[in-house]
Amino acid sequence: MRALTWHGKRDVRVDTHPDPRIEEPTDAIISVTSSGVCGSDLHLYEVLSPFLDEGDILGHEPMGVVEEVGSEVTNLQPGDRVVIPFNISCGHCHPCSTGLQSQCDTTRTDGMGAALFGYTKLYGQVPGGQAEFLRVPQAQYGPIKVPQGPPDDRFVYLSDVLPTAWQGVRYADVHAGDTLVVLGLGPIGDMSCRVAQLEETRVIGVDLVPERLERARRRGVEVIDSSREDVVERVMELTGGRGADAVIDAVGMEAHGAPVGKLAQTLAGLLPDAVAAKVQEQAGIDRLSALHLAVELARRGGTISLLGVYGGNADPMPMLTMFDKQLQVRMGQANVRRWTDDILPLLLDDEDRLGVDEFATHRVALDDAPDAYAAFQEKRDGTVKVLIQP
Numbered sequence: 527m528r529a530l531t532w533h534g535k536r537d538v539r540v541d542t543h544p545d546p547r548i549e550e551p552t553d554a555i556i557s558v559t560s561s562g563v564c565g566s567d568l569h570l571y572e573v574l575s576p577f578l579d580e581g582d583i584l585g586h587e588p589m590g591v592v593e594e595v596g597s598e599v600t601n602l603q604p605g606d607r608v609v610i611p612f613n614i615s616c617g618h619c620h621p622c623s624t625g626l627q628s629q630c631d632t633t634r635t636d637g638m639g640a641a642l643f644g645y646t647k648l649y650g651q652v653p654g655g656q657a658e659f660l661r662v663p664q665a666q667y668g669p670i671k672v673p674q675g676p677p678d679d680r681f682v683y684l685s686d687v688l689p690t691a692w693q694g695v696r697y698a699d700v701h702a703g704d705t706l707v708v709l710g711l712g713p714i715g716d717m718s719c720r721v722a723q724l725e726e727t728r729v730i731g732v733d734l735v736p737e738r739l740e741r742a743r744r745r746g747v748e749v750i751d752s753s754r755e756d757v758v759e760r761v762m763e764l765t766g767g768r769g770a771d772a773v774i775d776a777v778g779m780e781a782h783g784a785p786v787g788k789l790a791q792t793l794a795g796l797l798p799d800a801v802a803a804k805v806q807e808q809a810g811i812d813r814l815s816a817l818h819l820a821v822e823l824a825r826r827g828g829t830i831s832l833l834g835v836y837g838g839n840a841d842p843m844p845m846l847t848m849f850d851k852q853l854q855v856r857m858g859q860a861n862v863r864r865w866t867d868d869i870l871p872l873l874l875d876d877e878d879r880l881g882v883d884e885f886a887t888h889r890v891a892l893d894d895a896p897d898a899y900a901a902f903q904e905k906r907d908g909t910v911k912v913l914i915q916p
């Protein structure tokens with residue numbers, strides 16, 4: 527089969543690999559019809575490269591058609607249409623049964639959370655779904671069956687974007703009338719705004735890419751361009767000096783405006799992989815400007831809901847301010863299966879309140895995926911969400 531393959535920093539190619547086979551009785555094989563490219567893939571594309579090996583297949587937002595199932599997979603049949611959650615979870619361990627599927631004990635490796643598709647040695651090095659075919663472990667639980675009929679766009683975001691945004695808003699704990707600030711208006715921040723609007727929350731979005739700001743503005747989000755305006759000043763003005771009830775950080779480790787973090791990432795990139803991986807795990811290599819901004823923007827007693835991925839263990843945090851302001855901070859990978867049953871009815875409704883049908887800005891064939899990665903990273907050509915259609 528053909529698959530999007532990592533070769534090195536900013537170097538992904540479409541290569542031929544052996545077709546995946548059933549290896550465990552709980553596996554399924556699917557043929558992939560659509561597969562999203564995520565902001566998390568951009569971390570692999572560049573900053574997290576010490577954790578990848580040449581030949582790794584990327585992608586964790588796939589959907590497709592079941593081709594074959596192992597003997598213990600009784601809930602699926604060949605021909606079923608399924609979306610595959612990005613975290614691989616068993617459904618029966620303690621974390622899974624308490625709604626913490628991203629901490630699944632059955633698939634965790636080396637002191638980290640649940641295995642993830644296409645996400646490096648840190649998360650089990652499981653081949654990803656930007657490929658023609660995918661082996662799906664724990665298929666007796668993970669895959670979400672969706673009806674035939676509507677286009678893939680209607681359902682594909684159940685793998686990651688929708689449950690991540692949903693969890694972000696739940697963790698932000700906003701209620702009707704509250705003010706929520708969303709930092710970053712990539713796919714995750716944009717969808718977080720849409721989910722929050724369902725609750726009649728006032729939503730203020732912050733980014734510095736004009737098309738992304740405009741996209742959110744068209745859907746009724748008040749926007750702040752952080753490259754032109756003082757974000758703290760604007761938010762204080764808009765909230766009568768109090769600050770936001772909650773802030774979602776949908777930016778993560780590669781934030782703009784963080785010279786020290788950028789230098790650390792650049793230096794780590796110059797080290798041999800084995801050393802760089804250790805440095806990245808142990809040291810503070812993140813660009814923390816978005817997270818520090820969230821601390822400033824939240825009102826006293828407010829909540830920070832952290833969706834953006836960070837990777838250093840020694841990142842300096844403003845503990846005095848966080849403690850004194852009595853902030854609540856919640857974070858983590860999305861527990862995909864925890865939320866999908868809540869979200870699915872909204873997708874089956876023709877009203878499309880979340881705007882998923884028009885969410886993708888680009889649809890590309892697998893062969894064009896390497897160019898799409900570059901455009902997404904550089905935020906050019908209006909690229910916000912790319913769907914690869916193998």
Ligand SMILES: NC(=O)c1ccc[n+]([C@@H]2O[C@H](COP(=O)([O-])OP(=O)(O)OC[C@H]3O[C@@H](n4cnc5c(N)ncnc54)[C@H](O)[C@@H]3O)[C@@H](O)[C@H]2O)c1
Nearest residue numbers: 565566710712713714733777778781782834835858859860
């Ligand atoms: N928690 C989870 O389960 C989960 C799931 C998916 C993605 N993520 C993470 O969410 C983050 C966003 O993902 P995405 O797909 O939207 O990526 P993205 O890279 O397209 O979006 C990030 C956005 O942040 C903006 N930005 C950069 N610096 C900023 C700053 N200082 N202030 C305000 N905006 C700034 C960028 O212009 C960009 O539009 C990534 O870190 C990704 O890894 C987490």
Ligand SMILES: [Zn+2]
Nearest residue numbers: 564566587686
């Ligand atoms: Zn993703």
Ligand SMILES: [Zn+2]
Nearest residue numbers: 616619622630
């Ligand atoms: Zn489990």
